[in-house]
Amino acid sequence: MNHSAVAGDRREAVEVTKDRNGIDQVVLRNPRGASAQVSLHGGQVLSWKTDRGEELLFTSSKAIFKPPTAVRGGIPICFPQFGNRGSLEQHGFARNKIWVIDDNAPPLHANDSDGKTYADLLFKLSQEDLKVWPHSFEFRLRVSLTADGYLTMISRIRNINCKPFSFSFAYHTYFSVSDISEVRVEGLETLDYLDNLYQRERFTEQGDALTFESEVDRVYLSSSDVIAVYDHEKKRTFVIRKDGLPDVVVWNPWEKKSKSMVDFGDEEYKQMLCVDGAAIEKPITLKPGEEWTGRLELSVMLST
Structure with missing residues (x-):
């Protein structure tokens, strides 16, 4: 195997395996034993584990791992739209397509490579897909795991079309939590948000922290670049740092909606919370090049 995803002294730290449907997955491991698993189905991170082997991402026990169905859990990439508008499928097509390992990605800078393992993936539309969405682009994704076990995702989308196009985007991150009623999110206070449960009506967050006792489906606008998710029972805090992603989606389907989703267990809403770095309110427009x-x-x- 001679992929650039497995370059140099990182050979033992990056492994390419196949899932049950024969789709390639890249497994990253850092020197301390933390790991991440990225599927070429959607360029989707399916697992992120601590050096003690504790899974940090939620994946439904009923998730479907067969394209063209997106996997319910991990970190699906929503592009070129978030939500359900126009003729495209919900949350766009990037999470449903097969990506490839990017053999032409630039290496890490020396000052950035200390203890870091990474994989580079590439997504382009097929001729068939261009009939549905007639905009040519290159979407390069680098997923890296640092020596400290931090998971970083960098998406670079280039317009290789002769005309501009616009898109919205989200890293739809499913965090694994002990009990949704024991979780709070900080960093969203005083922000305006669009509430998808009320036809995207605009409200202002009044609380000091966001806590959960019913279904939530919101897009917080122009947030700071650091958000924290506190899991009181597990005594752990997820810290989300983002750049180029002004908005934050917060989603939990709660009981009623959970029962209506075929790829989601009836009670699983208690063990998950989506908090996404996103660009939704003001779509990104790229000119040619x-x-x-x-x-x-x-x-x-x-x-402690």
Whole structure:
């Protein structure tokens, strides 16, 4: 195997395996034993584990791992739209297509490579797909795992078309939590948000922290670049750092909606919370030759 995803002294740290449907997956491991697993089905991170083997992402026990169905859990990439508008499928097509390992990606800078393992993936539309969405682009994704076990995703989308196009975007991150009623999110206070449960009506967040006792489906606008998700029972905090992603989606389907989703267990809403770095309210427009970068860094801290 001679992929650039497995270059140099990182050979033992990056492994390409196949899932039950024969789709390639890249497994990253850092020197301390933390790991991440990225599927070429959707360029989707399916697993992120601590050095003690504890899974940090939620995946439904009823998830369907067969294209063209997107996997319910992990970190699906929503592009070129978030939500359900126009003729495209919900949350766009990037999460449903097969990506490839990117053999032409530039290496890490020396000052950035210390203890870091990474995989580079590439997504382009087929001729068939261009009939549905007639805009040519190159979407390069780098997923890396640092020596500290931080998970970083960098998306670079370049317009290789002769005309501009616009898109919205989200890293639809499913965090694994002990009990949704024990979780709070900080960093969204005083922000305006669009509430999808009320036809995207605009409200202002009144609370000091966001807590959960019913279904939530909101897009918080123009947030700061650091958001924290506190899991009181597990005594751990997820820290989300983002760049190029002004908005934050917060979603939990709660009981009624959970029962209506075929790929989601009836009670599983208690063990998950989606908090996404996103660009939704103001779509990104790329002129020919222009490139956009959206960066997400996830870390976890244990509290006493």
